[in-house]
Amino acid sequence: MPRVLENRCAIVTGASQGLGFEIARQYIEAGAHILVCARSADSLDAAHRRLLGFAGPGQSVLAQVADISNAQDVGALVGRALQEFGRLEVLVNNAGVATPAGAVEDVDWHVWLRALEINLLGAVLLSRAVLPHFKRAGHGKIIQLSGGGATSPLPMLSAYATSKAAVVRFMETLAEETRSHRIDVNCIAPGALNTRLLDQFIAAGPEQIGAEFHARAVRQKEQGGAPLGQGAALAVFLGSAASDGITGKLISAVWDPWTQLPEHREDLRRTDVYTLRRIVPQDRDLSWGHSD
Numbered sequence: 001m002p003r004v005l006e007n008r009c010a011i012v013t014g015a016s017q018g019l020g021f022e023i024a025r026q027y028i029e030a031g032a033h034i035l036v037c038a039r040s041a042d043s044l045d046a047a048h049r050r051l052l053g054f055a056g057p058g059q060s061v062l063a064q065v066a067d068i069s070n071a072q073d074v075g076a077l078v079g080r081a082l083q084e085f086g087r088l089e090v091l092v093n094n095a096g097v098a099t100p101a102g103a104v105e106d107v108d109w110h111v112w113l114r115a116l117e118i119n120l121l122g123a124v125l126l127s128r129a130v131l132p133h134f135k136r137a138g139h140g141k142i143i144q145l146s147g148g149g150a151t152s153p154l155p156m157l158s159a160y161a162t163s164k165a166a167v168v169r170f171m172e173t174l175a176e177e178t179r180s181h182r183i184d185v186n187c188i189a190p191g192a193l194n195t196r197l198l199d200q201f202i203a204a205g206p207e208q209i210g211a212e213f214h215a216r217a218v219r220q221k222e223q224g225g226a227p228l229g230q231g232a233a234l235a236v237f238l239g240s241a242a243s244d245g246i247t248g249k250l251i252s253a254v255w256d257p258w259t260q261l262p263e264h265r266e267d268l269r270r271t272d273v274y275t276l277r278r279i280v281p282q283d284r285d286l287s288w289g290h291s292d
Helices: 018-029 041-052 071-085 109-137 158-181 196-204 211-223 228-239 258-270
Strands: 009-013 033-038 061-065 090-093 140-145 183-189 249-252
Touching (some): 018 041, 033 071, 041 061, 140 158, 140 228, 158 183, 228 258
Parallel strands (some): 009 033, 009 090, 183 249
């Protein structure tokens, strides 16, 4: 892999397995120094040992147990990165959960809130923690993993869908707040992945997540889903200098020509391409709905 992240320092959350682990691996192979985190000490320790095998001489690969929804853990995580690396260029917000599954009036309210604490508020906490350092440096990259819940309804998975849509709008807003500081803030839709989240959907059963969604999840499991490497490669691109000036976008790792985006910086800057926006009748060639 080209070392497009040579000597860049990054935090990757939720990196003990699945897409987070693959992002961490590709960041190492691209030359970055990284600090990875997860909530489970055992799984993080195992992942850390594997990741060390990809590091070259003098390359730092650190790990720290952290709950990203806990402000103290977040402060300690960012503080450790700055203490060990002396600087920080990239934050990859990957950690997330898909539970609870079921009708909104039936699921445990505390579990529903917990999903928002991790998927949305955790991303906000981490972004707040790194922004002062990025602003002082005059540059920085925040990369947020989103997903299908951001762009379409997901019946029986209301907490997941709500948090994923909300975090995209937060990142769009943050991109505008930080544009003058040369901080790029973008979201990734990695595609339908065969990870532990998919296993959770299947295990929940059609009664909890709906027959149609469950059948789609089973088909995806059988057919393999989108490669983890595509989402990770997009995370590398967005963490590199090649993506400088591209900000406030939700980019699909599978469907969008993201390797060509540097050629279209001006179009991306002046339009709402790759953003969440309201659809009006005229967007669907309907004649009604005009306001004269």
